[in-house]
Amino acid sequence: MLELQNINYVKKNKEILNKITAGVERGESICLFGPNGAGKSTLLKIMASLIKPTSGKCEISLSTPKTVGYIPQQIALFPNMSVKDHLKYYQKLTKQKDQAFINEMSSALDLNSIMNKKVEELSGGMARKLNLAVGVIHRPEMIFLDEAFVGVDLAFKHDMLTWLNKLNNQGVTIVFVSHDWHVIYNLAKTMWVLQDGKLMDQFLIKDISKREMDYQSEDSALKKMFALRKFDYEKNGN
Amino acid sequence: MTLWKSMLFKKSTLLMFLLMPLLVFFVVVPLFDQTVEDLQVAVHVVDPYEQTAVHELIEKMDNPEPFNVQLQDELDLQSLARGEVEAIFVVEDQLAKKVQDGDVAELFTWYRYDNSLVDGLFKEYMASTLMEDIVRKEAANLVVDEMHTVDWQEVYDYSSRYFEPEPLFQMNYESYRESTNHSEGSEALYPLLLIWGYIWLLMIYLTSFIEHWRDKQLIERLSIYRYGQVKLYGSWFIITTVSVSLLITIIVMFSSWFNPESLGLTNLPKLVIISFVSALLLLMLSILLRSRQAFLAVTLSYLIVAVALFMLVDWQILESNWWSGLFIPFWLG
Numbered sequence: 001m002l003e004l005q006n007i008n009y010v011k012k013n014k015e016i017l018n019k020i021t022a023g024v025e026r027g028e029s030i031c032l033f034g035p036n037g038a039g040k041s042t043l044l045k046i047m048a049s050l051i052k053p054t055s056g057k058c059e060i061s062l063s064t065p066k067t068v069g070y071i072p073q074q075i076a077l078f079p080n081m082s083v084k085d086h087l088k089y090y091q092k093l094t095k096q097k098d099q100a101f102i103n104e105m106s107s108a109l110d111l112n113s114i115m116n117k118k119v120e121e122l123s124g125g126m127a128r129k130l131n132l133a134v135g136v137i138h139r140p141e142m143i144f145l146d147e148a149f150v151g152v153d154l155a156f157k158h159d160m161l162t163w164l165n166k167l168n169n170q171g172v173t174i175v176f177v178s179h180d181w182h183v184i185y186n187l188a189k190t191m192w193v194l195q196d197g198k199l200m201d202q203f204l205i206k207d208i209s210k211r212e213m214d215y216q217s218e219d220s221a222l223k224k225m226f227a228l229r230k231f232d233y234e235k236n237g238n
Numbered sequence: 239m240t241l242w243k244s245m246l247f248k249k250s251t252l253l254m255f256l257l258m259p260l261l262v263f264f265v266v267v268p269l270f271d272q273t274v275e276d277l278q279v280a281v282h283v284v285d286p287y288e289q290t291a292v293h294e295l296i297e298k299m300d301n302p303e304p305f306n307v308q309l310q311d312e313l314d315l316q317s318l319a320r321g322e323v324e325a326i327f328v329v330e331d332q333l334a335k336k337v338q339d340g341d342v343a344e345l346f347t348w349y350r351y352d353n354s355l356v357d358g359l360f361k362e363y364m365a366s367t368l369m370e371d372i373v374r375k376e377a378a379n380l381v382v383d384e385m386h387t388v389d390w391q392e393v394y395d396y397s398s399r400y401f402e403p404e405p406l407f408q409m410n411y412e413s414y415r416e417s418t419n420h421s422e423g424s425e426a427l428y429p430l431l432l433i434w435g436y437i438w439l440l441m442i443y444l445t446s447f448i449e450h451w452r453d454k455q456l457i458e459r460l461s462i463y464r465y466g467q468v469k470l471y472g473s474w475f476i477i478t479t480v481s482v483s484l485l486i487t488i489i490v491m492f493s494s495w496f497n498p499e500s501l502g503l504t505n506l507p508k509l510v511i512i513s514f515v516s517a518l519l520l521l522m523l524s525i526l527l528r529s530r531q532a533f534l535a536v537t538l539s540y541l542i543v544a545v546a547l548f549m550l551v552d553w554q555i556l557e558s559n560w561w562s563g564l565f566i567p568f569w570l571g
Contacts, residue, residue, distance in 0.1 A: 050461060070462045072455035079450075081244040089241065094463055135459070 001026045001173060002047060002142070007056035009042055009197075016042045017053070018197040026141075029174040031184050031205075034194035035225065040177045041073065041146050043194065047175060048144040062141050069140035071148040073177075075127045077119045077134070084115040086134055094138035101139055108163040109133055125156040132160055136167065143167070145176035149183050161186045179225070241473045245447055246481060254443050255481070257436075259489050278306040281360050282326040284313050291334035298367050305360050318351050325350045325357030327364065337368070338375050374398065430505055430570045431548060433489075437482055437513055438520075438541050438566075444478050445524045445533070452528070471521060479517045483510045512566050519566075540565075 002024040009017035017039045024030060024047075032040040045051045046058050048070045062068070077086060087102060096102065106112050109129045119127055128148065136143055143164070149157055164187055168174050178184055184191070184205065191208065193201040203211045245251065285292040288311060296307055305324075317323045326349040330336065333345060345368070350357050378394040451457050451470065460466030486509045494503050520537060527533045544565035550556040551568075562568040 045458075048462065050458060068462055070459055072459050074453075074455040076454045076456040076459045078241070078244045078456070080248055081241075085243070093460070093466065093469060138463075 001028075001061055003057070003059045004043075004047070005057040005059075007043070007046060007053045007058060009039070009046065009051075010054045016197050017046070020056070020197075020199045022192065022199060022202065024142075024173060024175065026173055027168065027171045029168050029187055029189045030176070031188035031191045032175065032177045032194060033179075033184070033191050033225075034200075037196075038194040039197040040194055044144050044146055044175060044177055060142070067138065067140045067142070069135045069138070069143040071132055071135035071143070071145045073146040073148075073150070075119075075124075075131050077127060077131060079120045080118050082116055082118050083111055083122075083130055086119070086130060087111075087137065090134040090137045096138045098139065102137060105133055105136070105163065108166070109159050124151040125153050128152045129156055129160060132163070140172065142173040142175070145174070145178075147177050147179070149178060149180055154182075157182065241470075242477050245444070245474075245477050251444070254440055255485060259485070259492070279324045279356055279360075280306045280308065280322060281357065282308050282310050282314070282317070282323050283364075284310045284326055284328040286311055286313075287329075287331045289329065289331075289333055291337070292329050295333075295364070295368060295371075298371075299364060305363075307360075313349075315349065318349055321351065321353060324354050325360065327361070337372050338379075340372075340376055340379065342372055427552075427570050430509065431545065431567050433486070433509060434512055434516070434567055434570065435541060435545060437486070437509075438516055438537070440482060441478060441513075441516055441520050442534070442537050444474070445520050446530075448474060448521070448524045449530050449533075471525070475517055475521055479514050482513045482517070486510065486513060508570060512569055515569075516566060544568075 004020055004022045007017055007020040008015070020043060032044060034040050042051070046053050047060075048068055049058070049060065050070065060068075078089075081089070087106070090096075091102060106115075109132065111129065111133060114122065114126055117126075119130065122130065128151065132145075132148055135145075145164075149160065152160065161183065164174060168187075174187065176183075176187065178187075188205045191201075191203055191205055192199060193203075201211065246255075283292065283296060292309065296309055299307065313326065313328055314323075315326070318326055328347040328349070330345055330347075336342065336345060346364075348357075348361060374394055374397040377397045378390050381388060381393045382390045448457075448471075457467055457470060460470050463469075487506060490503060490506050490509065523536060524533055527536060544567050547556065547562065547565055548567040551558045551562065558568070
């Protein structure tokens with residue numbers, strides 16, 4: 001579905017991504033994992049065709065062109081526009097006519113109770129839910145999420161994860177960046193580990209216990225991040 | 239429509255839009271009224287004794303332009319302090335007798351304000367008119383003293399011919415004004431220049447929405463969709479130009495209604511066109527110059543340079559050339 005061949009990305013003479021080659025199959029759910037500055041967001045943007053790589057190829061094959069959804073790290077919403085107006089605006093922009101899907105999504109993300117509220121009146125968690133809703137309103141085949149769960153409480157996180165898992169089970173491919181182990185365990189099937197612009201490792205999430213051992217001997221950020229896995233996961237009540 | 243509401247129904251935006259009509263109604267229109275009134279400089283001549291000689295003096299002066307001479311019987315220094323009167327001249331009692339006797343010291347008391355500028359011209363004009371009379375009377379006095387048989391009035395009337403001599407030769411007089419941009423027409427462009435400056439500043443403010451959308455990754459998000467970015471930029475352009483054009487139309491119509499000389503309706507298409515061009519230029523700059531600081535530096539510099547060059551050309555300090563077309567104010571002419 002998506003092929004990355006020898007992807008390099010250089011910005012201001014700094015190498016952000018270095019020879020990344022990988023592939024994404026339909027219906028997969030991949031977490032891009034790694035420390036800050038590893039190149040996760042840049043790789044996600046290249047995969048979503050938002051930016052072009054300096055060299056290499058990123059080929060995406062979808063049934064209809066441009067049916068990808070992108071949920072940025074920021075809450076990319078119009079501050080004084082209501083929730084209802086946002087849905088209406090993106091529905092019109094994407095020419096989405098499947099009102100049943102929008103109703104189902106609004107209900108799953110519990111947006112109906114805040115329809116008339118403006119974005120500036122919403123809490124961070126509610127705004128994140130709307131941020132997700134407008135990003136997937138056109139029912140994309142592939143969704144890219146860049147730390148879309150930051151500042152979201154467990155109840156709202158549950159709504160978002162349930163909805164994304166439902167889409168994933170319907171065959172929608174999900175690629176996301178997150179440091180939140182709760183999100184990773186509940187959404188990812190596969191993990192790509194990045195460090196210093198290089199794709200270090202790819203493995204199934206169920207194999208994480210075995211693979212994280214590889215990083216135990218290293219004195220790196222990754223070692224600390226994996227060490228936090230149990231703490232975060234247990235803290236969130238799993 | 240939703241984006242329209244999002245951009246315009248914001249307190250700061252509404253305030254920016256309201257400032258413009260307020261600026262026009264409280265600055266531009268009164269400026270025109272005042273300019274028309276200010277063509278006549280008010281001067282008071284105060285004569286508490288209501289003397290015929292003072293009436294005759296003012297009649298002789300024949301209300302010279304640009305002065306509006308008003309004869310008063312009471313001294314009102316407050317009107318001078320308020321700037322309503324350029325100067326006040328108070329006449330002493332028995333003006334005619336004093337002139338006839340040659341007692342010409344301190345015939346008038348001249349009151350002027352710190353900001354009085356052209357009252358000296360009036361003083362000279364009044365003094366020369368009075369001086370003519372004084373000289374004729376002095377001459378008549380001298381002749382009567384020497385020759386007791388002659389009539390004083392006859393001598394006085396006779397002396398007028400020396401002030402109105404037959405011309406030795408005549409000269410044709412033709413006024414010449416160099417054909418330049420600086421004319422009454424160019425002065426009428428200043429309110430338009432002021433409005434363009436405001437349009438430019440208003441649109442700079444409206445580009446802050448683009449900046450905000452960029453910061454919030456909204457533009458990046460929309461680039462996923464087919465023509466997503468183009469639609470957003472297009473919406474901004476349409477909302478900005480339509481709302482500003484609508485506002486200009488209302489302002490021009492109202493100001494024409496209040497004072498037809500201020501902003502003529504014929505200027506409306508010109509203003510609408512420059513609004514479209516300004517919006518397009520600012521949109522392009524906002525896309526090209528991604529940094530807000532760089533954008534503000536370029537656009538504000540453009541505003542200052544454009545206005546300064548327009549004024550310099552209008553004052554004939556600089557000559558208009560091919561480059562003037564690069565600056566929007568020159569399109570107003």
